[in-house]
Amino acid sequence: MNVAILGYGTVGSGVYDVLTKNATIISKRVGFDLDVKYVLDLREFPGDPVEKILVHDFKQVIDDPGVDVVVEVMGGIHPAYEFSKEALLRGKSVCTSNKELVAKHGAELLELARANNCNYLFEASVGGGIPIIRQLIRSITADDIERIDGILNGTTNYMMTKMKLDGLAFDEVLKRAQDKGYAERNPAADIEGHDACRKIAILTSLAYGKQVDYEDIHTEGITKISDIDVEYANRLGRAIKLLGSSKKTEDGRVFAIVAPKMIKESNPLFMVSGVFNAILIEGNMLGEVMCYGKGAGKLPTASAVVSDVIDAAKHAGKNIPIIWSREKLELGSFADMKHAFFLRIPAYKKTDALDRLPVIQVLEDVKAGEIGVVTSEMTEGEFEKAVADLGVISMIRYEL
């Protein structure tokens, strides 16, 4: 069976490596060989092992009936979307790590795959090497999903870990992350939470079988987190993590949010440090299950893509049903979401805070001139109203 790889960047070259280095073991599991017939990229790679199979024109790939599986690891919406559609229309399965495309057009591409007896698979789009998509749609099938909490972005988790361990300021940590290659020169997608937002949108769509539009998800990044916040967190026995979260309340409404949260030590996500990712899923029968691993990186991500290629090969001509319809899932409104809060306010506002908020803890000696306050649960709407003139210095959601 023949595979074509679209895009020879980090993940694309990783896919080539996994398919060649583990060829023997993969053939044994699939029952036949998987060969890479083409690598599509606009660039040249003289001297590279793929030199001879490198092509620059998508037509060459798509018109070849010998290509059975297309690996789309180009990233971005265009032309990845058009290429994927074209491949599926011709009955070629598509395996991708492209979270942006999956979040936006996943439901449509799945429909197309269904109609053409092939598959659109995207294990690597969330959690890199962590097999979380299969876990959600093929393993946790007996449960009603009540909650998903994910550390879905390695860059920001590395930064939050560094801030906690070394007491460094945000800018300093960002610089180090960039020097190490963990953060990009333009880090907005990571540190402003957009990356995590797409991923929680995908997971939530799969959990409930309907389209969750990522534009509907309230998204905050970590850019406002300071070393003082981290000090408060340490004092409270909490770690600040950027979480992508969704939950289903008893009335059946689904809420989703991306925001930093102070989580406690008994939460299994607490110990997830550095560039690792982890996703905690709570089912109504199963309780909590967490999956942990490398959320990014060439080979872990490529391993996830290749596990999809193997699935596509084993299900040639047959669609693996994935329930994710184009019908929009209307999320519960942000103002109705319930959280406990940590906030810092000027010290002279203490009486006002005690008057207006369900305060359960006050810290007065972390920084001169201000206090830290922990509230019990209240809605975002109630909170916003209550703190309107408290001169809030910073606010982070809090796990009680």
Place this chain on the structure above:
Amino acid sequence: MNVAILGYGTVGSGVYDVLTKNATIISKRVGFDLDVKYVLDLREFPGDPVEKILVHDFKQVIDDPGVDVVVEVMGGIHPAYEFSKEALLRGKSVCTSNKELVAKHGAELLELARANNCNYLFEASVGGGIPIIRQLIRSITADDIERIDGILNGTTNYMMTKMKLDGLAFDEVLKRAQDKGYAERNPAADIEGHDACRKIAILTSLAYGKQVDYEDIHTEGITKISDIDVEYANRLGRAIKLLGSSKKTEDGRVFAIVAPKMIKESNPLFMVSGVFNAILIEGNMLGEVMCYGKGAGKLPTASAVVSDVIDAAKHAGKNIPIIWSREKLELGSFADMKHAFFLRIPAYKKTDALDRLPVIQVLEDVKAGEIGVVTSEMTEGEFEKAVADLGVISMIRYEL
């Protein structure tokens, strides 16, 4: 589609609960209803919801062509083995939580399922609610598995956690675990490591596709662990966990062992506390992936069984290939396994220890009259020879 449940104990009643309470969501995922037609048990359950479908004779179940899936949650080898064989021979899929039976006859029953176009599924046999079997055989398919380390037994993990946190002695902790219902009156299977041994045998068989006989696995329990050992571990920044482990060395040999180990804080298994289980799998491309959750308990285990029932229903008349042949996997010999060691010896043996062992750390002030010693890696055979007349008080394998 109709399901019969063999055994109405904790897991069996849980399976009934999951199938009835989550009936709507399950029907939606499967595409049709799953009804429980029979519950087989020798006992009577007057007033129980299953009263009317309770039967005492297996013949009634097996002779009914309307039964499509058999849930075997009786435990033990007999008559579970005979019943499972009979069901598979008639093309009825069998889903089980019976680790003992799976470890012993899994390969044979899988063969039988294959020959009869049905399925033998056993997600719940390892890790309770944690979907580790699917992860191993259907998700991590692009990788050569290099290592599996599992906290596979909740009872012993609860005990080790309690000993660490409360500094209690072994017997006291065992008594508490029994009072809480976490440990059985006869706790041998748990505390002597037999339960974990069956589970790592199953995982290792699946990782390498051949039969690993659990009798071949060197198995030590936690019965020799004392509060003094725990104190040493705390001083060394380690936690003592009962691990079921297997690994593949560069020369292709597979080793397996069940034994307590002092693991370090950066190991993701370190924070797995109480009755939780977790399994860490290392792939040659993927790196480390860990899955964490409730390793036992009525509903989590039942949820895993039902996820198998759902798979069986979706693949009616079709065998899902699982590579686990009856060919025996010859494990590498115990004497050749490499470990670092922690050991306690009488203080006056210090010079001898330094002479004979690759010592990297000595603790002299934890308990009068003795010292604690940490070695670098050596084989079990070398270790045994070197410590022959050192008067070893206790020994625990050590993560460097």
